[in-house]
Amino acid sequence: MPTRRSRARDDATGWLFVAPVVVILAVFLLLPILMAMWVSLTSWNGQGSPFRSDVPFVGLDNYDRLFTRDDLARENFMISIRNNAYYVAIVVPLQTALALGLALIVNSRLLKGKSFFRSAFYFPSVTSSVAISVMFLFIFSNSGALTQLLDFFGIQGPQWFSDARGVLHLLLGMDTPPAALAGAGPFGLSWWEWLAGPSVAMCAIIALVVWTTSGTFMLMYLAALQDIPVTLEEAAKLDGAGRWQRFRYVTLPMLRPTMFLVLTLGLIGSWQVFDQIYVMSQGAPAKTTLTPAFLSYRTAFRDFDYGAGTAISFVLFLIIVLLTLFQRRVMRERRS
Amino acid sequence: MRKLASTFTGYSILIFFALVFIYPFVIQIANSFKTEPDAAASPLSPFPNPGTLAGFERVFSGTDLPIWLGNSLLVTIVVTVGRVFLDSxxxxxLSRLRFRGRAALFGAVIAVMAVPGVVLFIPKFLVLNQLGMYDSYLALILPVIVDAAGVFIMKQFFDSIPAGVEEAARIDGAGAFRTFWSVVLPMARPALITLTIISFQGTWNEFxxxxxxxxxxxxxxxxxxxADLVSGSLGGGTQYPLKLGAALLATIPVAVIFVIFQRRFVRGANEGSDKG
Structure with a gap:
């Protein structure tokens, strides 16, 4: 029977053990978020402390500017949302499919040297994002490795990082907007701009990201593939199911939870793209690789508009938190 | 015959993907040993012609790389040691001690893991600035010296150790810290190694x-x-051997650890993902 004193001692011991983690997370995670909430309601310019009484309080004006006011802040923000949305729409399906393909190859019973290939596919995921970006800058540089490779096959490659043309425009073969799309669309961008698709430059970044992240997701599929009982597959074989049928009706359904995990982790992760943008393009050409994460950084630290910068962060935060809550909810439902 | 054909197709696909994933690194290594005109003229070639160390010499003499290297080592070692100790x-x-607020605290740790780092840039700057820490080693180290995911990994591991282990130590009158330090921690070696590796890799690459x-x-x-070295001259074909050489040097330490501890990396990746 624990006495009251021993209970108090247990409490003290427990909290002593967790104290460093609690204090550091409180000071460098919770406190910053609260401070940033305040800053997003001001027009602090980086001079002195944002908590002095002479820092102008502007209420929700910074958020208002992003959505309703017809000015540069909204234009930049909407462009960044458009860019990132296209980026997500391409990166997530591609990496989900490529990771599955790689896992199936590595897992196949016919092949030797599995662990070598598994490592080769996974290695980019553990390498510095900055170092990889440098590598791809070289590969995608004008008349660089990729251009020469395409040349070899008789294809004339674009000037990747100076090409701001949207791929949807390119696919349709249009340079100028048809009259129907030239008019103003939602949030101050014309329909033509909304429907541009990712720019050629953004496609280079998409290629790099799919290449780096697929390895991690491949490992998740591999773990799931190894959990599928061999007997299940053999039973299907005895029933006369062909290879494709076995994949479609046995393997794929068993992988569904993993696929959901990969899809949602991808969704959450690809709204956060920053390092590659910073190193490779800084939002150029013509703002077509601007993303909310990079825009918030730029607005605060280059334009010294900390209020608008933090407001962008919080909108992005909201997007990501909603996606995370959705993921956790579905996974919990499935478990119970 | 059919089997042969399918084996052939299988290996062709495998080799294609292996090239896609490995050749960029080959290009990186080869071009860091090339002269500038050679790198510009034949970037695809895996053979430098002529081979030169000029790029690396300029990395060491013309940039601050030795300083960056020193700082990276210092920060990575301190953060890794800190994380391994404090997270465990x-x-x-969270796994073993009974104290009030434990369940809530664990919930908070899970919640913290969901906070996307990318929205914390400006907030972290604000707090470092306010505390007068901005632009110091402390600013590089202290905010990242614990991480919620590491706490989670360690808690899961301790959950898997049978409770009887500590009983003997308790009966001998050892305090909670003694029990933790000399009985439980030595048993946690596999988890500690995994955490060390993930922390090292994460901190070394942190940008x-x-x-x-x-x-x-x-x-x-x-x-x-x-990043500073390259983001100045966008798209230009200048000084690529130097930049690729510097990038290569940044890649090597993690590559070495990766080769030695592959299995741990794999485990770490799956544990990190299994937190939902």
Whole structure:
């Protein structure tokens, strides 16, 4: 029977053990978020402390500017949302499919040297994002490795990082907007701009990201593939199911939870793209690789508009938190 | 015959993907040993012609790379040691010690893991600035010296150790810390190694945190210095052997650890993902 004193001692011991983690997370995670909430309601310019009484309080004006006011802040923000949305729409399906393909190859019973290939596919995921970006800058540089490779096959490659043309425009073969799309669309961008698709430059970044992240997701599929009982597959074989049928009706359904995990982790992760943008393009050409994460950084630290910068962060935060809550909810439902 | 054909197709696909994933690194290594005109003329060739160390010489003499390297080592070692120790302390308490608020605290740790780092750039700067820590080693180290995911990994591991282990130590009158330090921690070696590796890799590669923590070039870590080196001249074909060489040097330590501890990396990746 624990006495009251021993209970108090247990409490003290427990909290002593967790104290460093609690204090550091409180000071460098919770406190910053609260401070940033305040800053997003001001027009602090980086001079002195944002908590002095002479820092102008502007209420929700910074958020208002992003959505309703017809000015540069909204234009930049909407462009960044458009860019990132296209980026997500391409990166997530591609990496989900490529990771599955790689896992199936590595897992196949016919092949030797599995662990070598598994490592080769996974290695980019553990390498510095900055170092990889440098590598791809070289590969995608004008008349660089990729251009020469395409040349070899008789294809004339674009000037990747100076090409701001949207791929949807390119696919349709249009340079100028048809009259129907030239008019103003939602949030101050014309329909033509909304429907541009990712720019050629953004496609280079998409290629790099799919290449780096697929390895991690491949490992998740591999773990799931190894959990599928061999007997299940053999039973299907005895029933006369062909290879494709076995994949479609046995393997794929068993992988569904993993696929959901990969899809949602991808969704959450690809709204956060920053390092590659910073190193490779800084939002150029013509703002077509601007993303909310990079825009918030730029607005605060280059334009010294900390209020608008933090407001962008919080909108992005909201997007990501909603996606995370959705993921956790579905996974919990499935478990119970 | 059919089997032969399918084996052939299988290997062709495998080799295609292996090339896609390995050849960029070959290009990186080869071109860092090329002269500038050679790298510009034949970037695809895996053979430098002529081979030269000029790029690397300029990396060491013409850039601050030695300083970045030193800073990266210092920050990575301190953060890794800190994380391994502090995360296991907290993970142990959350798994084994009975204290009020434990369940709520664990919930908070899970919640913290969901906070996307990318929205914390400006907030972290604000707090470092307010505390007068901005632009110091402390700013590079302290905010990242614990991580919720590490606490989670350690808690899961301690959950898997049978409770009887500590009973004997308790009966001998050892305090909670003694029990943790000399009985439980030695049993946690596999988890500790995994955590050490993930922390080392994560901290060595960390880039955005350094952007909002320091601006003095003497405090740059490797990724920060490297980013600074390239983001100035966009798209231009200039000095690529030097840049690729610097990027290669930033890649090597993690590559070495990866080769030695592959299995741990794999385990770490799956544990990190299994937190939902």
């Amino acid at each position: 302390l907290a993970g142990y308490a 955005p945190h350094t952007l909002v923590a320091v601006q003095n070039p003497a405090l740059f870590t490797l990724p920060r210095g490297l």
